[in-house]
Amino acid sequence: MKRKITLKQIARELDVSISTVSKALRNSVEISDDTKQKVQAFAKLYNYRPNNIALSLKNRRTNTIGIIIPEIVHHFFSKVIRGVELVANKRGYNVIVGLSNESFAKEVINMEMLANGSIDGFILSMSKETLQQQDYHHFNETMSQGMPIVMFDRVVSDVNCDKVIVDDFNGAKNAVKKLINNKCKSIALITTKDYVSVGKLRTQGYLEALEESKMIPQSELILKIDDSLDYEVHLEKLEAEIEQLFKSNEKIDGVFAVNELYALSAMKVARKLGLDIPNDIQVIGFTDGVLSKHATPSLTTVSQHAQQMGEKAADLLINKLESENDEEEERFQTLVIPTELIERESTK
Amino acid sequence: MKRKITLKQIARELDVSISTVSKALRNSVEISDDTKQKVQAFAKLYNYRPNNIALSLKNRRTNTIGIIIPEIVHHFFSKVIRGVELVANKRGYNVIVGLSNESFAKEVINMEMLANGSIDGFILSMSKETLQQQDYHHFNETMSQGMPIVMFDRVVSDVNCDKVIVDDFNGAKNAVKKLINNKCKSIALITTKDYVSVGKLRTQGYLEALEESKMIPQSELILKIDDSLDYEVHLEKLEAEIEQLFKSNEKIDGVFAVNELYALSAMKVARKLGLDIPNDIQVIGFTDGVLSKHATPSLTTVSQHAQQMGEKAADLLINKLESENDEEEERFQTLVIPTELIERESTK
Numbered sequence: 001m002k003r004k005i006t007l008k009q010i011a012r013e014l015d016v017s018i019s020t021v022s023k024a025l026r027n028s029v030e031i032s033d034d035t036k037q038k039v040q041a042f043a044k045l046y047n048y049r050p051n052n053i054a055l056s057l058k059n060r061r062t063n064t065i066g067i068i069i070p071e072i073v074h075h076f077f078s079k080v081i082r083g084v085e086l087v088a089n090k091r092g093y094n095v096i097v098g099l100s101n102e103s104f105a106k107e108v109i110n111m112e113m114l115a116n117g118s119i120d121g122f123i124l125s126m127s128k129e130t131l132q133q134q135d136y137h138h139f140n141e142t143m144s145q146g147m148p149i150v151m152f153d154r155v156v157s158d159v160n161c162d163k164v165i166v167d168d169f170n171g172a173k174n175a176v177k178k179l180i181n182n183k184c185k186s187i188a189l190i191t192t193k194d195y196v197s198v199g200k201l202r203t204q205g206y207l208e209a210l211e212e213s214k215m216i217p218q219s220e221l222i223l224k225i226d227d228s229l230d231y232e233v234h235l236e237k238l239e240a241e242i243e244q245l246f247k248s249n250e251k252i253d254g255v256f257a258v259n260e261l262y263a264l265s266a267m268k269v270a271r272k273l274g275l276d277i278p279n280d281i282q283v284i285g286f287t288d289g290v291l292s293k294h295a296t297p298s299l300t301t302v303s304q305h306a307q308q309m310g311e312k313a314a315d316l317l318i319n320k321l322e323s324e325n326d327e328e329e330e331r332f333q334t335l336v337i338p339t340e341l342i343e344r345e346s347t348k
Numbered sequence: 349m350k351r352k353i354t355l356k357q358i359a360r361e362l363d364v365s366i367s368t369v370s371k372a373l374r375n376s377v378e379i380s381d382d383t384k385q386k387v388q389a390f391a392k393l394y395n396y397r398p399n400n401i402a403l404s405l406k407n408r409r410t411n412t413i414g415i416i417i418p419e420i421v422h423h424f425f426s427k428v429i430r431g432v433e434l435v436a437n438k439r440g441y442n443v444i445v446g447l448s449n450e451s452f453a454k455e456v457i458n459m460e461m462l463a464n465g466s467i468d469g470f471i472l473s474m475s476k477e478t479l480q481q482q483d484y485h486h487f488n489e490t491m492s493q494g495m496p497i498v499m500f501d502r503v504v505s506d507v508n509c510d511k512v513i514v515d516d517f518n519g520a521k522n523a524v525k526k527l528i529n530n531k532c533k534s535i536a537l538i539t540t541k542d543y544v545s546v547g548k549l550r551t552q553g554y555l556e557a558l559e560e561s562k563m564i565p566q567s568e569l570i571l572k573i574d575d576s577l578d579y580e581v582h583l584e585k586l587e588a589e590i591e592q593l594f595k596s597n598e599k600i601d602g603v604f605a606v607n608e609l610y611a612l613s614a615m616k617v618a619r620k621l622g623l624d625i626p627n628d629i630q631v632i633g634f635t636d637g638v639l640s641k642h643a644t645p646s647l648t649t650v651s652q653h654a655q656q657m658g659e660k661a662a663d664l665l666i667n668k669l670e671s672e673n674d675e676e677e678e679r680f681q682t683l684v685i686p687t688e689l690i691e692r693e694s695t696k
Binding site for chain 2: 026061062064079094098101
C-alpha cells in the first residue's frame with residue numbers, strides 16, 4: 001500500500017504549522033491566498049487526500065443507514081437503535097445516529113447533513129415539535145430525491161413511506177382489561193397531551209376497554225401530563241400532579257400509565273399515601289425499560305419489543321435500498337408490532 | 349429561490365423509473381451505460397444536485413462533531429452525549445453519533461466513515477476491544493490528518509490528545525471510606541476485569557481506602573466480573589456469582605460496586621438472603637443513573653457528572669477547532685472531573 005502523505009509532512013516541508021496546512025486545504029479565510037496556493041499545489045503534487053469525499057462522489061453507495069431520533073436518554077430509542085444495528089451489521093451496513101432533541105429545526109438540519117452523501121437512507125422517529133407543527137416537507141423532499149425513509153413509532157399518515165409501529169391501541173386496551181379482570185373498579189389513566197400520536201392511541205385503548213366492560217369513563221380519572229417538560233428535572237411536579245389525582249379520587253384502585261416513568265411515579269406516590277401495591281392499587285405501565293424490571297415492586301408493563309421494531313425497520317430499509325424491482329420501490333407498507341403484557345408484582 | 353429539479357421529474361422526462369435515475373446517478377453497475385449517460389447528461393443540463401457534497405468540498409468546515417461511543421443502551425453515555433449536544437448547540441455545532449459496540453473494527457470503520465468530510469473533530473470513548481488489543485493507530489492517524497480528538501472516560505496514555513476523565517480513584521476511595529466510617533468491617537468489592545481502566549482505578553481506590561484505615565484487603569472479598577458478557581441477558585449469572593460471594597463470606601457488611609447494575613444486583617441478592625439494607629449490609633454503587641434513584645431502597649452512589657463531562661469535552665474540542673494559535677493547537681490537556689457521593693437509603 002502506497003503511504004499517504006500526512007498534514008504533518010506537508011507542514012514540515014513548507015515550514016508552516018499543521019493548522020495552517022489544514023486551514024489552507026479547507027480554503028479558510030484566515031490564511032493568505034499565497035499560502036493557500038502553495039499548500040494546495042503541494043498537496044496536489046503529492047496526492048494528499050484529506051478524506052474520501054472524492055471516492056464517495058464516484059460511488060454513491062455508502063452502505064450506511066442514518067437514524068434520527070428525538071431523544072438519546074431514553075431506553076426505548078436505544079433498544080430500537082440496537083435492533084437496527086443488529087440487522088444492519090448482519091447485512092453489511094453501518095449506522096450513524098443524529099438527534100433532533102424534539103426540535104423541528106434540529107431534525108431538518110440533521111437530515112440535511114446526513115443526506116449529503118453520508119448515508120443511503122433514513123430510519124427515523126419524528127420530533128414532538130414536528131408533530132405539533134405538522135410540517136413534513138423535509139421527509140417528502142428527501143424521498144423525492146431518491147433517499148428512502150422508514151419511520152417508526154411516531155408516524156403520520158401524511159407521509160407516504162414504510163412504517164413500523166407499535167400496536168398502541170390494543171396494547172393499552174389489553175392492559176386496562178387486565179386491570180378490569182383483576183377487579184379494579186376505578187381505573188385512572190396517566191397520559192400525555194394528545195398531539196403525541198402514541199399517547200392518543202393509548203388513551204383510546206383505555207377508553208375502549210372501559211366501554212367494552214360497560215364502565216363509564218370519568219374525566220377526573222384522566223390525568224394529561226405536559227411532557228414538553230423534562231421530567232428528570234421536573235419529577236416533583238409530576239409527582240405532585242399524581243398525588244392530587246389520588247387525593248381527589250380516593251376510590252382509585254387501578255392505574256394505567258402510558259410510560260414507565262409515569263407508572264413508577266404513581267407507585268411512589270401510592271406508597272407515600274400508605275397504599276399497598278397491588279392490594280390497594282394495581283399499576284400497569286407502557287414500555288418495558290430497565291426501571292420496570294428493577295422497581296420494587298417490579299412493574300407490570302406493556303412491552304413494545306423496541307429491538308424488534310429496529311430490526312424490522314432496518315430490514316424494510318435495506319430491502320428497499322437493494323431492490324431491483326422498481327415497482328416494489330414505490331410500494332410502501334406499515335408493519336404493526338404486537339405488544340405483550342409482562343406481568344410482574346404491581347398487579348395481582 | 350430557483351426550484352431544483354427532482355429525481356421524479358428526471359424519471360418522468362426520460363420515461364424511466366425513479367430508481368433507475370437514482371442508480372444511474374450513483375453509477376450503479378445495474379444500469380446500462382447508455383441509460384447512465386442519458387440520465388447523467390440530463391441531470392447536468394438541469395443542474396440536478398443529488399446532495400451538497402459539491403458544497404462541502406469547497407468549504408471544508410462542517411460545524412459538526414462526531415461522537416463515537418461503545419454502547420448506546422447505557423445511561424452514562426447518553427448523559428455525556430446530552431452534555432456535548434448542549435454545548436455544541438450553544439456554539440453553533442451539530443452532533444452525530446457512531447457506535448462501536450465495544451468492537452475495535454467497528455470503531456475504526458465508524459471513524460473512517462465520519463472523518464470522510466462529515467465532521468470537524470471527534471469526541472470518543474474507546475471500545476473494550478481497543479483497550480484489550482492496545483491498537484491505537486486509528487486515533488493517531490486521524491489526528492495526524494489534522495482532525496482533533498477529545499477522549500473521555502476510557503483513555504490511555506499512549507494517545508496524545510485532550511482528555512476528560514472521571515476521578516475514578518478518589519471516587520472509589522471516598523465511597524469505601526464512607527463504608528468504613530459507617531462501621532463496616534468486611535467490605536466486598538464487585539468490579540470488572542482489569543483491562544477496563546476505570547475498573548482498575550476504582551479497584552485501586554478501594555484498596556487504598558482499606559490501607560489508610562489499616563484494614564487488610566482479602567482477595568476472597570473481591571469479585572471480578574467478566575463484563576464482556578451482556579448482563580441484561582446474563583443477569584442471572586451475575587446474581588449467582590454475587591450470591592456465591594455472600595454465602596462464602598457471611599461477615600460481609602458493606603459492598604462497593606463499580607457500577608450501578610452490580611450494586612443493584614447485590615441489593616437484590618442481599619434481600620433474597622434475608623439481609624436488611626442498610627442495617628445488615630450497606631451498598632454503594634458507581635454511576636448515578638436512573639436505577640439508583642428509583643431503586644428500593646434507593647442506592648447511594650458515586651456520581652460521575654456525565655453531562656458535565658460531555659460539556660467539557662465539547663468545549664475542549666470546539667476551542668481547538670476554532671483556535672487561531674497554532675501552538676495552542678498542539679498542546680493537550682487532561683481535565684479531571686471530581687466525583688460526588690450521593691447518599692441515599694442503601695447506606696446509614
